[in-house]
Amino acid sequence: MSGAQQAEGRGRTDRELRALLQRTAADAARNTPGVAYLRPGLGDLVRGTVPLLAAADEPRVAGVRAEPDDEPGRWRLRIHLAVRRGHRALDVARAVRAEVLAAVRRAYAPEGPEHHGVAALAVTVTVTDLA
């Protein structure tokens, strides 16, 4: 990575990067065969006075949470989704993980359009419902 690119990477805030990562991951997960829907977060809707885990001004995408890891440039994506009946939960979850990793690598590879500041990525997929 060139010095200019590094500077550009640092210029992009964690908040912006989080939003981009979440959108990229959500699109990849939603389009994986066997995914019924990403967890809609209806629980948040009924939580009332309970403080949400993320601050109110943080970008939120249903079913996807991106968190910076301890080391700079390392991110973790947590994806929660429902699997469509007739599909095997394990196979769908594995496929989602592979699709999300590939999509993020495509978008954030050094030669890609959104390389800024993502050095490593961990993806955790949890099946929360069967639909």
Add this chain to the structure above:
Amino acid sequence: MALGDDAYEEDPALPCGRTLSEVWEKAEETPDDPHAAGCPHCQEALTRLGVLDDYVREARDSTADEAAEAADAAATERLTARVMDLVRTELRPGRTLPLGEPADDVWITEAAAAKAFRAAAETLPAVYAGSCRVALTAPEGPMTVSMEVEAGLRWELPELAEQVRRRVRAAADEAVGVTVSAVDVRIVDLIDESGEEPA
């Protein structure tokens, strides 16, 4: 992610100490519960649940076909039940269980696995699944399933238990992708399929 890491993080406590799912259950079981009646936090949580319930009914009603009003009322009930079921699933996911190998980093909530197992048991005629718990015998599995069922009087009990075990094991393999080492079936009620309770 450690086993059961975020087991109940989705169901945090209100300032009064009750979790949202407890508030909901209490409201259904004991509508005149004195704590809930006097607690502003519980009251606000219940109001929000009511808003969601109303919203779903309203959305469904606004598309109602007057010619099929009766059928539509039933459809509204079903849709409302499905949405509220979805909210429950989010609030009470149960433990997070490993799917596949540790390197996979893929997981399934106990609620989702239990749903597959209950549905598998209910493919048997006159069998209705109730409570279903899924537990790990070791950190990476296998799992044990404990299920309560109600069944019609047509069933011989040992045969019923064996058939439920087979369906649950098949679902574990084909629908979920986990290994189940034991299926504990408790038959909690027998149903007279003519519609009358047995003596």
